[in-house]
Amino acid sequence: MAIAFDSHSGNYVNNGTSPLNLTWNHTCTGDDRILFVTACQRPGFTISGVTYNGVSMTLVDSITGLAGYFDKIYLFVLVNPASGENVVSVSSAGVGQTYVYASAVSYTGANQTGQPPHTNKGSTASATSYTLSIDTSASPSTDNCWFVGAYYGDGNYTASAGTGTTLRTTTETVRNWVGFVDNNVAITPPGSDSIVVAYSVASQIAIVGASIAPVSAVAPSVAITQNNLAMLGVS
Numbered sequence: 001m002a003i004a005f006d007s008h009s010g011n012y013v014n015n016g017t018s019p020l021n022l023t024w025n026h027t028c029t030g031d032d033r034i035l036f037v038t039a040c041q042r043p044g045f046t047i048s049g050v051t052y053n054g055v056s057m058t059l060v061d062s063i064t065g066l067a068g069y070f071d072k073i074y075l076f077v078l079v080n081p082a083s084g085e086n087v088v089s090v091s092s093a094g095v096g097q098t099y100v101y102a103s104a105v106s107y108t109g110a111n112q113t114g115q116p117p118h119t120n121k122g123s124t125a126s127a128t129s130y131t132l133s134i135d136t137s138a139s140p141s142t143d144n145c146w147f148v149g150a151y152y153g154d155g156n157y158t159a160s161a162g163t164g165t166t167l168r169t170t171t172e173t174v175r176n177w178v179g180f181v182d183n184n185v186a187i188t189p190p191g192s193d194s195i196v197v198a199y200s201v202a203s204q205i206a207i208v209g210a211s212i213a214p215v216s217a218v219a220p221s222v223a224i225t226q227n228n229l230a231m232l233g234v235s
Contacts, residue, residue: 010103010172030108035081038150039102045094053086101178116210123206129198130205137190144186145211154203162196
């Protein structure tokens with residue numbers, strides 16, 4: 001079963017009071033599901049946890065170091081999330097924070113173990129685009145992966161997808177401050193692929209990326225017949 005995009009969602013809060021706990025609904029459909037959630041907090045504070053339908057999600061990675069609206073972006077994953085419409089909940093820690101931005105994206109056709117097999121992250125303090133690559137031939141070498149990336153950028157400008165990249169989140173976090181992109185294609189044979197987040201004006205950009213391994217192919221069963229035995233030299 002090939003990987004396919006399922007749905008996206010997101011939410012944000014501005015000028016809130018601490019502690020900020022952001023919630024919204026996300027719908028997962030189809031078989032062999034996987035869900036990613038990204039969340040950003042203002043400098044000096046942290047995202048303490050994310051749940052979907054009350055189930056804790058696993059932190060994949062985070063990146064920090066940029067000043068401005070956000071200085072850290074988190075990427076969480078949940079394999080086999082509950083189907084249907086359920087609540088995403090993002091909790092933050094610290095006193096004095098005023099805003100949280102978060103987004104979710106789900107896919108079908110994902111292997112239900114060992115996710116994600118590959119990760120990478122990077123950032124730039126000022127550029128009109130930023131490219132992040134991943135190598136699916138690195139251990140564990142995995143064929144037919146997709147490449148998904150959680151990004152944040154300068155909130156004064158609108159994010160867009162660069163070459164070979166599909167923007168999944170649209171206006172859910174105000175001009176796409178925070179969201180997801182992916183390569184929208186299976187990487188085969190295993191090797192290097194890239195996603196690109198772009199802005200019309202030089203901006204700070206950060207991306208935390210992960211590959212999605214597809215459901216493993218199952219070898220077809222072979223009926224044992226007299227003809228098959230004869231071919232194997234068994235009488």
